[in-house]
Amino acid sequence: MSSATEVASPESVSPVRAGRWRTRVEEAILPPLIALLIALVAGDILILSFGQSPGSVYRMLLEGTWGNAYGFGQVIFKATTLIFTGLAVSLGLRAGLFNIGAEGQLAAGGFAAALAGLLLPGATPTLIAVPLAVLAAALAGGAVGWVPGVLKARFGAHEVIVTIMLNFIVLALLNYVVAAHLHVSETLHTPEMRAGAVPRFSSFLEAFHGSAANITFLFALVLAGIVAWFLFRTRGGYDLRATGLQPDAAEYGGIRVGGVWIRTLALSGALAGLGGINYVLGYKHYYEEGFGAGAGFLGIAVALVGRNHPVGVVLAALFFATLSQGGLAIHALVPKQMVEVLQGLVILAVAAAVPEVRRVLRMRPGIAAA
Amino acid sequence: MNDPKAPMILMRRIEKSFGPVRANRNASLEVCAGEIHALVGENGAGKSTLMRILAGLYKPDAGIVEVNGQNVAGWSTADAIAANVGMVHQHFMLVPTLTVTENVVLGREPKRGLAIDMARALLEVQELAQQFGLDIDARSCVRDLSVGVSQRVEILKTLFRGARILILDEPTAVLSPPEIQELWKVLRRLRDGGGTIILITHKLDEVMEVSDQITVMRHGETTSRMKTSETTPAEIARAMVGRDVVLESIAPTPPAGELGTAAPRAPLLEVQNLVVAGPNRSRAVDGVTFSIHPGEILGIAGVEGNGQTELIEALAGLRSVSSGTIILGSRDVTLTSVRERSAAGLAHIPEDRQRRGLVLDYSVGDNLILGDQHEFTRGAQLDRQRIASNANTKIQHFDVRPADSMLPVRALSGGNQQKVVIAREMSGGFSVLLASQPTRGVDVGAIEFIHAQLREARTQDKAVLLVSAELSEILALSDRVAVMYGGRIVSIVPRADASKEFLGPLMTGASAA
Numbered sequence: 001m002s003s004a005t006e007v008a009s010p011e012s013v014s015p016v017r018a019g020r021w022r023t024r025v026e027e028a029i030l031p032p033l034i035a036l037l038i039a040l041v042a043g044d045i046l047i048l049s050f051g052q053s054p055g056s057v058y059r060m061l062l063e064g065t066w067g068n069a070y071g072f073g074q075v076i077f078k079a080t081t082l083i084f085t086g087l088a089v090s091l092g093l094r095a096g097l098f099n100i101g102a103e104g105q106l107a108a109g110g111f112a113a114a115l116a117g118l119l120l121p122g123a124t125p126t127l128i129a130v131p132l133a134v135l136a137a138a139l140a141g142g143a144v145g146w147v148p149g150v151l152k153a154r155f156g157a158h159e160v161i162v163t164i165m166l167n168f169i170v171l172a173l174l175n176y177v178v179a180a181h182l183h184v185s186e187t188l189h190t191p192e193m194r195a196g197a198v199p200r201f202s203s204f205l206e207a208f209h210g211s212a213a214n215i216t217f218l219f220a221l222v223l224a225g226i227v228a229w230f231l232f233r234t235r236g237g238y239d240l241r242a243t244g245l246q247p248d249a250a251e252y253g254g255i256r257v258g259g260v261w262i263r264t265l266a267l268s269g270a271l272a273g274l275g276g277i278n279y280v281l282g283y284k285h286y287y288e289e290g291f292g293a294g295a296g297f298l299g300i301a302v303a304l305v306g307r308n309h310p311v312g313v314v315l316a317a318l319f320f321a322t323l324s325q326g327g328l329a330i331h332a333l334v335p336k337q338m339v340e341v342l343q344g345l346v347i348l349a350v351a352a353a354v355p356e357v358r359r360v361l362r363m364r365p366g367i368a369a370a
Numbered sequence: 371m372n373d374p375k376a377p378m379i380l381m382r383r384i385e386k387s388f389g390p391v392r393a394n395r396n397a398s399l400e401v402c403a404g405e406i407h408a409l410v411g412e413n414g415a416g417k418s419t420l421m422r423i424l425a426g427l428y429k430p431d432a433g434i435v436e437v438n439g440q441n442v443a444g445w446s447t448a449d450a451i452a453a454n455v456g457m458v459h460q461h462f463m464l465v466p467t468l469t470v471t472e473n474v475v476l477g478r479e480p481k482r483g484l485a486i487d488m489a490r491a492l493l494e495v496q497e498l499a500q501q502f503g504l505d506i507d508a509r510s511c512v513r514d515l516s517v518g519v520s521q522r523v524e525i526l527k528t529l530f531r532g533a534r535i536l537i538l539d540e541p542t543a544v545l546s547p548p549e550i551q552e553l554w555k556v557l558r559r560l561r562d563g564g565g566t567i568i569l570i571t572h573k574l575d576e577v578m579e580v581s582d583q584i585t586v587m588r589h590g591e592t593t594s595r596m597k598t599s600e601t602t603p604a605e606i607a608r609a610m611v612g613r614d615v616v617l618e619s620i621a622p623t624p625p626a627g628e629l630g631t632a633a634p635r636a637p638l639l640e641v642q643n644l645v646v647a648g649p650n651r652s653r654a655v656d657g658v659t660f661s662i663h664p665g666e667i668l669g670i671a672g673v674e675g676n677g678q679t680e681l682i683e684a685l686a687g688l689r690s691v692s693s694g695t696i697i698l699g700s701r702d703v704t705l706t707s708v709r710e711r712s713a714a715g716l717a718h719i720p721e722d723r724q725r726r727g728l729v730l731d732y733s734v735g736d737n738l739i740l741g742d743q744h745e746f747t748r749g750a751q752l753d754r755q756r757i758a759s760n761a762n763t764k765i766q767h768f769d770v771r772p773a774d775s776m777l778p779v780r781a782l783s784g785g786n787q788q789k790v791v792i793a794r795e796m797s798g799g800f801s802v803l804l805a806s807q808p809t810r811g812v813d814v815g816a817i818e819f820i821h822a823q824l825r826e827a828r829t830q831d832k833a834v835l836l837v838s839a840e841l842s843e844i845l846a847l848s849d850r851v852a853v854m855y856g857g858r859i860v861s862i863v864p865r866a867d868a869s870k871e872f873l874g875p876l877m878t879g880a881s882a883a
Binding site: 233234235236238239241242245246248249250251252253254256 | 686688707708709712718720722725726727728729730731732736740741743744746747750751752
């Protein structure tokens with residue numbers, strides 16, 4: 001306490017200000033980086049236990065992903081969905097809400113987009129069909145997110161329980177609808193949509209040939225920018241973050257905390273739902289059972305590693321996409337499940353390291369005052 | 371047992387840092403056997419840190435700690451207890467559903483085979499209580515005890531573990547005046563029975579009343595050491611703050627006659643038969659009626675936990691009302707939201723600024739718009755320019771230090787955090803102010819400033835409801851004093867009729883004479 005007043009003396013204000021940005025960046029980036037390092041070291045040991053050299057495995061992993069246009073395209077494709085679900089989870093966490101329902105919201109969004117594409121007449125211009133399909137995805141995901149929000153605000157039901165349970169309900173319901181009414185025989189997917197497809201990168205950049213990367217990626221980047229703007233520049237973001245940091249203070253400041261919960265979980269669900277368009281509008285043009293393949297759950301890891309900041313989320317999504325695509329590339333040397341183990345290690349390390357590292361950072365003289 | 375000249379406890383050149391905060395620097399302390407030693411200083415002066423080092427809770431970065439001539443720096447709590455040093459914490463650590471005896475022997479139960487020998491435990495506890503003159507029924511359930519008696523149980527627990535050097539951390543914070551007197555008796559008996567007591571406090575009247583020796587700390591350093599019989603409150607205050615201080619709490623000046631001019635005008639706040647449910651009681655506020663007129667400060671005295679928190683929260687719109695009405699100006703606001711009440715002229719300094727009043731990770735500038743954030747927008751966006759200019763004006767006017775609107779509020783001292791709250795609440799066009807514990811945990815300089823602000827509000831014909839655990843603060847500022855006990859207002863009297871002797875018994879539930 002006493003030295004806070006010292007820092008406070010007028011002469012020392014400017015160094016405080018100068019150090020503040022560095023401190024903030026350090027505090028935000030160091031913990032995940034250290035966690036990453038720990039995970040990589042553990043990964044090295046694992047690779048050695050398979051009798052391979054870590055250096056060559058990692059080289060192969062990088063060559064198979066960022067080393068060629070196809071691999072890079074696949075990384076981009078996988079990262080796109082993760083950006084959406086990562087943004088969804090991080091928006092919730094900013095408001096103090098743990099949305100574990102991104103998996104179900106993602107599926108609902110993908111289904112709604114496919115359905116919109118099916119219902120629209122084939123001659124619908126792209127400029128109308130795509131926005132409608134996108135809107136359908138957001139609304140469907142948002143509706144699934146809204147339910148736990150209302151249950152929490154009205155009845156105090158914990159959102160973690162409700163979102164987990166809703167995953168089962170939503171996925172089972174969609175499976176039933178598709179299996180009973182909409183599937184193409186002998187498959188688990190709906191018919192191809194008549195309108196609303198978006199172009200792949202390969203249609204104007206030949207190098208991307210064969211990869212599923214599409215312009216949804218650009219939409220995801222724009223959306224990350226919008227989420228950042230909303231969180232840090234608008235009054236809605238002010239209320240949302242205050243609710244997450246100190247609900248009692250938010251209430252005192254005239255913010256209706258229950259309303260923020262409902263809106264945030266609906267928005268979070270909408271973001272996750274939008275993730276469905278990457279697969280449905282950009283790649284297969286139909287809804288398929290299990291297309292999310294865990295991207296909703298991996299969104300939690302993306303949000304954690306990305307420190308709930310949209311920029312961090314984009315970087316973390318690219319990282320996890322690289323691991324997941326890289327798993328295929330290194331299959332010759334080590335089992336591709338190695339990569340899943342590595343993912344698990346990163347998540348564990350981040351979960352363990354973040355508070356620890358923060359505490360260590362605070363112990364360093366001259367840093368935490370800012 | 372020791373050479374009376376040699377200090378029993380000797381701490382020298384103690385250094386202890388928490389990150390950038392140097393809680394102790396060159397701190398020292400000498401305590402002789404058989405004395406009550408007051409360790410005084412403002413909040414954040416490093417008193418508790420120094421005592422936690424002595425009790426083995428923290429390890430010092432540097433320095434000497436000697437107990438009975440043995441160097442014990444960096445010892446553990448177990449070592450400390452073995453050497454008869456025990457700390458009585460500010461917050462009780464008792465199991466409410468167990469009896470006094472069970473609580474006292476917890477962890478050191480006398481055994482017979484595998485079972486606890488309750489008969490022997492009871493006997494031992496009763497003997498110990500008698501030996502030190504602690505008036506406690508060892509059979510009663512802790513849940514049924516008053517705060518004052520619970521504290522005695524806490525002391526007994528420490529004694530049971532063999533402690534004869536007792537450290538008490540702000541023991542009077544939750545006690546009513548008669549309970550405080552009772553505590554002093556206990557401490558004197560402990561001293562006369564061969565015990566040594568270190569009393570951490572920032573209240574000068576307590577220091578003068580009960581201590582034999584005084585050590586003063588400021589900014590982590592020991593600034594002076596004196597004998598109580600040879601010093602004055604003013605001298606102690608100077609050592610605490612580093613300059614002369616107006617000690618209004620020692621010489622309260624009741625604003626005589628002002629009430630007479632205020633009374634005929636319509637009240638700004640009227641509360642009728644208010645009933646509010648609390649976390650544990652359905653009638654935490656149990657039928658409260660009062661009104662406050664323009665230019666009046668109504669002080670609510672009472673031991674904490676008698677419904678003051680629930681009353682204030684209900685008035686602010688943070689807690690729903692079971693029955694009764696709240697009239698602000700001429701408008702019934704009983705069912706309205708926080709924001710509507712704020713628009714109707716209500717300002718609120720909450721009792722817990724770190725939980726309620728501030729978003730600690732938000733900047734000073736962002737905190738200065740909390741509650742008014744809807745007024746600082748341009749479209750959907752926050753208007754950063756106006757937020758910054760609003761912050762700069764208020765920081766300057768209320769002398770918030772450091773004068774940096776971008777700094778997170780967390781980095782400010784307690785007094786400056788409270789200034790941020792006050793700057794926000796008291797610069798708008800409010801008519802009624804709820805001020806709950808407005809000076810809790812702030813330094814003496816900031817207390818002066820806050821009191822001046824409250825008086826200024828009265829001068830401007832605002833109505834102020836002041837809730838404070840410090841009776842001296844209530845007496846120094848209020849025009850009328852209400853006493854709250856068990857959720858009811860048991861008495862409202864003009865300041866002139868309110869004395870500590872009159873209010874003290876009321877605060878413990880004795881009916882008004």
